[in-house]
Amino acid sequence: MNTIPKMLEREIKFHVPPRRRAGLKARLRKLGADSINLHARYYDTATQRLAQAGIALRLRREGDDWIQTIKLPGPDELSRIEWNHPRPEPVLDLSVYDGTHIEDLMAELGNRLICRYITHVTRLKKEIPTASGVAELAYDEGAILAGSLALPIHELELEGVSGTAADLFALSREWLHKHELILELRSKAARGDALASLEMGSQGDTQATALKLASKGGKLSRLPALGVEHVLRLAAPARAGQVLLATDANLGAAYLECANDCAGQIIRNSSFLAGVDGMKTSHEQRIEYVHQIRVGIRRLRTCWQLFGKAAQYPETLLQSLKHHFQIFGQARDLDVIQTELLPRLIQAGMPPNTAPKTLEISDTLSARAGLTAAPEYQQVLLDLMEHLVLYGDNLPTERALNKHAAPQLCKRLNTWLSDIKNKAPEFLEADWDERHMMRKRIKRLRYGMEFSQGVLDPSRLAPLRNSLMSAQKALGQLNDLYVAAEYYRGAGAKHSSAMFALGWLAATQDHEAQASHMALQSLSKAGRFSPAPIKARKPKHN
Known part of the structure; x- marks a missing residue:
């Protein structure tokens, strides 16, 4: 049995096509899903040191609480190592990583971290049983914002809370067919980092947008359309990577x-x-x-x-x-x-x-x-x-x-x-x-x-x-x-x-x-x- 370790976040993410959104939301509400507003600020250096290391660092308001989260690369495309720490206010505390293998990196980057992009979503979430445990279903609607640019979010995440990975895939397969979903490997952090890269020097605007959203109770106005030049870069074809095995690789x-x-x-x-x-x-x-x-x-x-x-x-x-x-x-x-x-x-x-x-x-x-x-x-x-x-x-x-x-x-x-x-x-x-x-x-x-x-x-x-x-x-x-x-x-x-x-x-x-x-x-x-x-x-x- 392949159980999911507690520190390992394993989730399968899908894009929800427009014609399937209403039906999917109705199904989640019928299951008794809870609704919550999530507002997150993502931090990195201007030169994207964390992103280059596959690391995402955020502060997210969940209801009345702030949670500081760092996600590190996991063993596969669907898994990340996740550490969460409650915060009394939306201010980073990097001392929580003292004694870990990223202590030196975080100490080096501490005063260079800036808010590069934000996300604001309304989440419908519900835990449901699988054959061997529990999975959380979370449907997010909202946007990623960086400076004057915005990218819409319409995605369903299925995260293994407990049980086997095989049962998480079985559940995902059922929702895929029912709602004609599209498998999505990019995290919000990956999309946000790409969006922010198009708006170099806009961290001031991004922080101002975050504060404005907070003052308005998190209400989003109509999202601006992306230009042709933005789409060319955000949706650039993915080519083969540079695989370089270690000489002693098994x-x-x-x-x-x-x-x-x-x-x-x-x-x-x-x-x-x-x-x-x-x-x-x-x-x-x-x-x-x-x-x-x-x-x-x-x-x-x-x-x-x-x-x-x-x-x-x-x-x-x-x-x-x-x-x-x-x-x-x-x-x-x-x-x-x-x-x-x-x-x-x-x-x-x-x-x-x-x-x-x-x-x-x-x-x-x-x-x-x-x-x-x-x-x-x-x-x-x-x-x-x-x-x-x-x-x-x-x-x-x-x-x-x-x-x-x-x-x-x-x-x-x-x-x-x-x-x-x-x-x-x-x-x-x-x-x-x-x-x-x-x-x-x-x-x-x-x-x-x-x-x-x-x-x-x-x-x-x-x-x-x-x-x-x-x-x-x-x-x-x-x-x-x-x-x-x-x-x-x-x-x-x-x-x-x-x-x-x-x-x-x-x-x-x-x-x-x-x-x-x-x-x-x-x-x-x-x-x-x-x-x-x-x-x-x-x-x-x-």
């Missing part, structure tokens, strides 16, 4: 670090595409969300292949992700034709007035958003998070996962590399399907290398990394030509420019195939992967 911990990075990339882009925060994202942003979701899924599948049996992922989860990967792939192919190949075709001489201006892309944008917001897809994301959370909870009892990751990862990478080397000489004679498979092998090896780079010998890594990047770029360009040719032989055959496009694509394919062959030859000469010398980590003192 298999279980290494897998979690890699897989959680992939899950974050998939879920964050899915949330933006589904329309969290009500932001009107641009056409280009939505195109990039689809691309990054597919990159995240491909990276995760590579992660599962790299770690093999140690990953212990559910087969049903793999099949669900593969299904959605293929659906998003159809939209991505059209995006590539529109944004990358059409400009090249026009530059090559295809009359602009005969080139399809939007193809079928505009017709698929709403379909993509609808797909990511659908409960069936959101459940896949929730299932992914459940797998990772329960995996992490079970790590202490899994002895087989405590051995060093470096030998297995290095062996697997060299096996993949040998497979590429063996097939590279026949590339020019291979058909499209086999060339496409070669591209998949190159991507898999590159992602696997990026996951493993912390445990690999850096002196041997550079030539392999450079060769892999060159091969992936060349094979990617070749694949785009094949995709475009398929389009112009199929759905795009009706366009008056189709024959011109097919002729140019056929001629260009020969050139790109030669470039791909040369890149594969270079990779074959770049050496092999070797593990880095293991450096034991210094013990941590709390």
